[in-house]
Amino acid sequence: MNTPRECHSALLSIGVAAPSLRLPAAQVAAGWGRTGGRGQVAVCSPSEDALTLAWLAASRALDSASIPPEEIGGIWWGCTRAPFAEGPSLSFLGAALRLQTNSEAALLSGSPHAGIDALLAADDAVTSGRVRTALVIASDSILPALGSGLEAASGAGAVAVLLSAEGPALLGQVTTQWSPVLDRYRGDLETETREVYDGRLFREQVFLPLCQTVGSALTADPSSRWSLPDPDGRLGRTLGERLGSVKVVSTTARAELGDTGAAAPLLGLAAAMGDPGTLIAVGFGGGRATAISIQINAPVPGSSLVEQHLSGGQEVSYTEALRCRGQLSASGETVEMAVPPGSAMFVRGSHEMLALLGARCLACATVNTPPNVHPTCIRCGAIEFELVPLPLHGTVQTFVVNQTMPAPFVAPLPLIVLDLEDGSRISVQGASDGSDLHIGVAVDLQLRRYALERGVPIYGYAALVSTASENTIERPSA
Missing domain, CATH: 3.40.47.10 (Thiolase/Chalcone synthase)
Incomplete structure (x- = not known):
């Protein structure tokens, strides 16, 4: 029983x-x-x-x-x-x-x-x-x-x-x-x-x-x-x-x-x-x-x-x-990242990339991004910081849409510079084909897989226009 x-x-x-x-x-x-x-x-x-x-x-x-x-x-x-x-x-x-x-x-x-x-x-x-x-x-x-x-x-x-x-x-x-x-x-x-x-x-x-x-x-x-x-x-x-x-x-x-x-x-x-x-x-x-x-x-x-x-x-x-x-792929060469996923750059910066962290200067409160590449404050030159989570919302400051990309990247691929709600500025990929983007539009950030490098998934954040459906449309390249 x-x-x-x-x-x-x-x-x-x-x-x-x-x-x-x-x-x-x-x-x-x-x-x-x-x-x-x-x-x-x-x-x-x-x-x-x-x-x-x-x-x-x-x-x-x-x-x-x-x-x-x-x-x-x-x-x-x-x-x-x-x-x-x-x-x-x-x-x-x-x-x-x-x-x-x-x-x-x-x-x-x-x-x-x-x-x-x-x-x-x-x-x-x-x-x-x-x-x-x-x-x-x-x-x-x-x-x-x-x-x-x-x-x-x-x-x-x-x-x-x-x-x-x-x-x-x-x-x-x-x-x-x-x-x-x-x-x-x-x-x-x-x-x-x-x-x-x-x-x-x-x-x-x-x-x-x-x-x-x-x-x-x-x-x-x-x-x-x-x-x-x-x-x-x-x-x-x-x-x-x-x-x-x-x-x-x-x-x-x-x-x-x-x-x-x-x-x-x-x-x-x-x-x-x-x-x-x-x-x-x-x-x-x-x-x-x-x-x-x-x-x-x-x-x-x-x-x-x-x-x-x-x-x-x-x-x-x-x-x-x-x-x-990934069950059908074109033959030919693919573009590899210059830095292997197991290298020091990823070991030191992986957490801040995945958690989307910034470094707030204790002297002037400027948020520096990404923290791993800014040992001194970009505004005042100070060297003491505290890690802070960045907002997942912002507005488009500028962008470009790449219409041709080498494998394994998929075109069209927007690259966007965002001003986040806390005043910090970051660069991310876009999650759409770019047709819905314009300067000043509000966007949300979602975790996405940027690439599969040497068998390792590389994750980062992609921007979606806030008024669009959260099930953003993406199509594979031709």
Whole structure:
């Protein structure tokens, strides 16, 4: 008998993020000489990945809760495909979110179950009293095997929640079941995710039995709303019928983004967190299934913005999506950075680049940027500073749009000089094609991936015109 245990933490807020591109399933089918194909999936642009989506979702959750980053006691991130297979993925994300460097941190990976793993690990930390406020993030950008059914099903997205001892929504019962069986997987030294070997065998003897077991073990009533895993666009509906024709609310996010892997369980419930009642999320992956209930007593801050932040995106062709995913690239030379990512410049300046820090002069209060290249104040020549976080809002002072760029950069690429709200001036890339820019226009800054250098993702900030959609349109180069 599968007896649920009780969680004891509460949700303070929620934030979500979606990439800027959408790939219709019909485009995938046409690329392989087939007809048909229903729905669409979300695809990351060249400057987006699982980390930039995680940053955006977490930033929105923090803003909705009005909690400064320094009050976060720990970060738990669930992600099937972190930017580094082995490396400082979590440290990069923590720095970009401006968290304390001594905060607790854990990266959960290995399967789409990682998002649920992160939530439960953070609940344990809050319940035990180790941290007062925990940041939980689940994000994914799945790279499907070419020619597989996953191409028309695998998407991208992110969700973040803040946990504490008290809040408008309470985590309730949780139950888990596992079986040592092979579902979809990615082997060592492989880059693409493989689909299941036998779809019917997987459905009838792996997916449905495990998910039914955990879903049926929770106490639910007919009014409960469910988020169900749906890796192929059909299994979610079948599971809902097996559970007794339950009310499934995750279909909206699934239809917009496709299967979002580790983010799917909570992302499917995000919009429903604005209405009181019982929510149940079922997560699956790696031969494991978990169901967890959430009691919504009052609207969760951030839930009213979910639909706005998930909708939109520009349609791209199959070949454009392949270029964005790095599965189709032109031959020839690429331009390398003059300074390797592991060099002293990056070791000394990485934190200030990721956290977007400036150095305020203690003598005249001038903010010097970037701190690492200004040992003396640019205004008075003093040598004593304090590091300060720079605002993520400003106005365009001047800009230029590069219409031709060498690989791996994508043209058109705007380069912008900004005057930030605190008076400091910085230079950043633009996140659009530049057609919406003009001198004096207000912009917001978002974390983006500038390049992939020697296997290392290089992150920086890109400017988006404030009045534009937050799902900024970016297209791969021709």
